[in-house]
Amino acid sequence: GAGVSQSPSNKVTEKGKDVELRCDPISGHTALYWYRQRLGQGLEFLIYFQGNSAPDKSGLPSDRFSAERTGESVSTLTIQRTQQEDSAVYLCASSLGADHYNEQFFGPGTRLTVL
C-alpha cells in the first residue's frame, strides 16, 4: 500500500512569507507526528495528533507555527512570517493506534529553505 507522502518535496521562500506543508498519512493510521530536522542535527518533535486533536503541542517553537488535521487524515503544518532559522527538513510520520506502540512510518520530508 501507499506510504506517507508529503508535499511539496522542496520549498524555497522569502523571509516573512507564510508557508504551508502537507502530509498524507497511511490510510487508517490514527496518529500523526511532525518533526523538524535541521542540517546535521537530530529530529526535533513539533506536534502530535491523535485523530484530529493534538494532545501534545509542546514542541512548536513559536506562535508562528500551527498545525491542523482533518478527517483523521491529511495534516498541514503552517509557518507564518518565516525566518531563516526555520530552514530545515520537515518530516511527517504516522502510526496505528493502540497495540502498535507508536511504530512510526516516515514520509520523505519537505525541505524548506528560507532566503
Next chain:
Amino acid sequence: AQSVTQLDSQVPVFEEAPVELRCNYSSSVSVYLFWYVQYPNQGLQLLLKYLSGSTLVKGINGFEAEFNKSQTSFHLRKPSVHISDTAEYFCAVTKGSYQKVTFGTGTKLQVIP
C-alpha cells in the same frame, strides 16, 4: 519526562569490523524502544524495536539490540558491517500508544573500505 542520549555523534569503523552504537534512556515508567536508520538522502525507516519479552531484539540487515533495564540502555550492534550500512542511526523511546516518541540526536556510522 523521558529522554534519550546517544553519546556518539559519529562512529567510524572499518568494513567487516563489529560495531556498537550506544543509546541510553531515562524514564520513570516502562518504555518501548526503537532504532531507526536514515540512509543518505532518504527518509527514516524502522530497524528494530523492543516492546516486551526477550531483551535481545533482532532487526533488519543483521542488526540487533539488547535492552538492559538496570543500565537503562538499548545499544545497537552488528558483528560485521558493510559499506551499505553507512547511515545515521536514531534511538527512540516512548511510554506507549498515544504517547509522544522522543528521538536521540543520532549517530552517524561511517564504514571505511
